[in-house]
Amino acid sequence: MYQQFNEQFAAASRQFADTAAQINRLALDNATKVFGLQLAAIEAGATATFAFLGEVAEVRTPDQFKTVMPKGLQVVRETAERNLATGQEVLGTTLKTNEAIGQIAKSQFEAATAQAKSNVETVVQQASKAK
Numbered sequence: 001m002y003q004q005f006n007e008q009f010a011a012a013s014r015q016f017a018d019t020a021a022q023i024n025r026l027a028l029d030n031a032t033k034v035f036g037l038q039l040a041a042i043e044a045g046a047t048a049t050f051a052f053l054g055e056v057a058e059v060r061t062p063d064q065f066k067t068v069m070p071k072g073l074q075v076v077r078e079t080a081e082r083n084l085a086t087g088q089e090v091l092g093t094t095l096k097t098n099e100a101i102g103q104i105a106k107s108q109f110e111a112a113t114a115q116a117k118s119n120v121e122t123v124v125q126q127a128s129k130a131k
Contacts, residue, residue, distance in 0.1 A: 019108050023101050030097035034090050041086040045079040 052068075052075045059065045 015108070015111075019104060022104055026097050026100055026104075030094060033093050037086050037090055037093075041082050044082055048075045048079060051075075 052072055055068050055071065056065075059068055
């Protein structure tokens with residue numbers, strides 16, 4: 001009897017470890033994607049900002065300043081749009097990952113329920129035969 005209990009416990013432990021590894025892999029892949037997306041957005045924003053600041057550094061007259069300012073507003077607008085798009089993409093990626101993790105958890109719960117139901121039926125059958 002103890003042998004059967006130990007085998008069931010070992011099987012459940014292996015299943016838990018496999019599930020945890022799958023979930024951790026999904027979470028790590030998501031974190032890598034999110035970090036890459038945000039880093040790319042920061043890099044693009046910094047490149048555009050430094051290019052604009054380079055132009056501002058060359059300004060010598062108020063007329064030149066008037067021509068550079070619309071470019072600055074353009075840089076701000078593009079950066080804001082890029083950040084918004086990146087945020088939406090990060091949210092979408094994270095939602096997909098969370099759905100995948102939810103599916104894994106659901107399938108594990110269903111498998112555990114089916115196993116428990118099978119064990120109960122086996123015990124009931126054995127108890128019926130013993131009478």
